[in-house]
Amino acid sequence: MSESVVLLVGTKKGAFLLESDPRRDDWTLRGPYCExxxxxxxxxxPASGAIYGAGGNEWFGPAVWxxxxxxxxxxxxxxxxxxxxxxxxxxxxxxxxxxxxxxxxGVEPAGLFRSDDGGVTWRHLEGLRRHPSRPDWQxxxxxxxxxxxxxxxxxxxxxxxxxxxxxxxxxxxxxESWSPRNRGTRCDFLPxxxxxxxxxxxxxSLAMAAGRPDRLYQQNxxxxxRSDDGGxxxxxxxxxxxSSFGFPAAAHPRDPETVFLLPxxxxxxxxxxxxxxxxxxxxRDGGDSWQDLRxxxxxxxxxxxxxxxxxATDRLEPAGVYFGTGGGALYASADEGESWRxxxxxxxxxxxxxxxVVER
Numbered sequence: 001m002s003e004s005v006v007l008l009v010g011t012k013k014g015a016f017l018l019e020s021d022p023r024r025d026d027w028t029l030r031g032p033y034c035e036x037x038x039x040x041x042x043x044x045x046p047a048s049g050a051i052y053g054a055g056g057n058e059w060f061g062p063a064v065w066x067x068x069x070x071x072x073x074x075x076x077x078x079x080x081x082x083x084x085x086x087x088x089x090x091x092x093x094x095x096x097x098x099x100x101x102x103x104x105x106g107v108e109p110a111g112l113f114r115s116d117d118g119g120v121t122w123r124h125l126e127g128l129r130r131h132p133s134r135p136d137w138q139x140x141x142x143x144x145x146x147x148x149x150x151x152x153x154x155x156x157x158x159x160x161x162x163x164x165x166x167x168x169x170x171x172x173x174x175x176e177s178w179s180p181r182n183r184g185t186r187c188d189f190l191p192x193x194x195x196x197x198x199x200x201x202x203x204x205s206l207a208m209a210a211g212r213p214d215r216l217y218q219q220n221x222x223x224x225x226r227s228d229d230g231g232x233x234x235x236x237x238x239x240x241x242x243s244s245f246g247f248p249a250a251a252h253p254r255d256p257e258t259v260f261l262l263p264x265x266x267x268x269x270x271x272x273x274x275x276x277x278x279x280x281x282x283x284r285d286g287g288d289s290w291q292d293l294r295x296x297x298x299x300x301x302x303x304x305x306x307x308x309x310x311x312a313t314d315r316l317e318p319a320g321v322y323f324g325t326g327g328g329a330l331y332a333s334a335d336e337g338e339s340w341r342x343x344x345x346x347x348x349x350x351x352x353x354x355x356x357v358v359e360r
Contacts, residue, residue, distance in 0.1 A: 005314050006070065006356045007322060008051060009330065010039035013348035015053050017071045022316055024334040027343050033074055034065045038092070041309050044356030045098045051356070052119055054093035054105055062093045064105055064119045070358065080122035081105065081113055083129075091143075095309070099151030106146030110137065110163045112175060125175035133166065133180065133199045140165040140202050140221075147308055148206040152213050160206060160216065160231060167201040168218065168231050181231030188222040205249040205308045209256035217259045217287070219249040219308075221267060226287050237287025242274040248311035252336075253319050257286045260313065260321055260337060262306045271305045278302040280311075280321065282337050296340035297331065304329070309352035316357065324350025 007018040007027075014032030039055040053065035056078075065076040082090055088109055095106035103115040105122065111129050113122040128134075128146075137144055145164050152158035159171045160181070167182040180199040187195050187202070202221035209215035214230040217237075223244045225234040238244045243263040252258035261281045265274045273279070278297035281290045304325040314320040321333045328347035333340045 002360050003316075004358050004360045005316060005320065006044065006358060007312075007330070007332075007343075008042040008044055008352075008354040008356060009324060009347070009350060010042040010053060010055070010309075010352035011328070011348035011350050012038050015039045015042050015051075015065070015071075016344075016347060017051075018330070018343060019070075024316070024320055024332065027332075029344055030071055032348075033067070033071055034076070037063075037065070039065070039351065040092060040094045041096050041352045041354075043096045043098060043354050044358075045103075046356065047098075048118075049356075049358050050118060052096050052098070052103060054096045056092040058091050062090045062107060064093050064096070064103075064115075064122075066119045077120050077122075079120065080115075080124070081107070083111065083124065094145050095147045095149055097149035097151055099153075100156040102156070104149045104151065104159070106149050106161060108143050108145045109139070110144045110146040110166060112146060112149065112159075112161060114175065127171070127176045128161070128169065128178050131169070131178050131180075136200065137163070137166040138200075148203075150206055150208050150216070153208075154213065158213075158230075160208075162203040162206045162218075164204065165200060165202040165221075167199045168203055168206065168216075169199075170231055181227075182234070183232065184227075184234035184236075185218065185220050185225055186222050204247045207249045207251040207259065209251050209259075210254050212256040215256055215286075217249050217251060219246050219261060221245065224249070224261065224263075224287065237283070240290040241281060242292075245271075247308040248306055248323065250311045250313050250321070253313050253315040255284075257284055258336075259283050259287060260311060261290075262311055262323060264305055270303070273302040273304065276300070276302045278304075280323065280333075280337050280340075293333075293337040293340075295338065296333075307351055309354075310350050312353045312355050314355040314357060320355070322353050322355065324353045326350065 016031030
């Protein structure tokens with residue numbers, strides 16, 4: 001048996017898979033899959049090798065696609081992926097997470113569903129939408145979306161979710177009840193006296209540190225943050241970055257002090273690479289200092305953006321780092337960001353990038 005690393009790429013026109021051996025020198029591209037549906041998030045289950053894709057829109061409706069043979073065949077289901085009659089309908093499935101035999105799906109408008117049969121049927125975890133703050137949740141520029149689900153690796157009762165623009169919420173009872181965890185994250189778009197509310201922050205990305213599930217990294221609409229107590233308190237770690245604004249963040253697979261980030265130039269300045277020069281920023285000390293990693297990335301006219309789920313790492317040694325752009329280019333580093341190369345161009349707009357290491 002030998003290992004292969006598979007890149008799982010969700011785009012506006014279907015899912016794509018790229019595969020390589022552990023050297024990560026040569027890649028094979030396959031796709032598009034999922035009948036070219038919009039696939040907002042594509043993830044793999046390391047235990048079973050299954051691949052799941054969250055997708056749809058108001059035209060197609062929501063569904064989660066499944067492949068159990070590394071992309072050769074696919075099926076999809078929306079059974080139970082709906083709110084009660086009379087509520088605003090679910091527009092799309094937006095994010096996925098696999099944990100302890102369960103599959104979680106975050107949707108738009110923001111809510112959380114769980115499947116215990118590999119995505120065949122779904123049930124709504126109603127506690128989140130019953131939170132007293134729910135009537136105050138307002139859609140951001142991309143809508144009211146539950147776009148990140150972080151299960152605790154050792155305690156299946158604990159979950160964190162990120163919602164734009166409601167903030168971070170935590171459950172200690174498997175999703176039955178929830179509490180906001182936003183203290184220390186600011187809302188620059190509110191009057192000064194209201195800039196640190198209990199909820200209502202526009203969280204863009206959440207990442208959990210390896211081996212330290214209470215350490216969370218957050219890229220927010222208004223700053224980059226770290227929490228060492230599961231989100232009860234957040235502190236700013238944006239000093240040294242070119243911008244307080246960006247979308248994706250990704251944790252190192254083994255080192256809890258290492259995190260990767262792709263800042264953009266600002267929310268009203270174009271939302272592209274600062275100075276139109278591409279860089280992935282890396283911290284080796286939990287965000288206390290940052291280094292820009294540029295070798296192999298375009299340094300002229302890089303007017304592209306990278307969305308909230310389009311940055312990922314693999315678990316190999318050294319760790320691979322990958323990101324996809326809104327213009328359909330996919331970049332890879334096999335040395336933790338020290339050098340980069342373009343794996344694919346001219347794909348549809350890339351919405352998500354994840355990795356799966358499998359035995360062949």
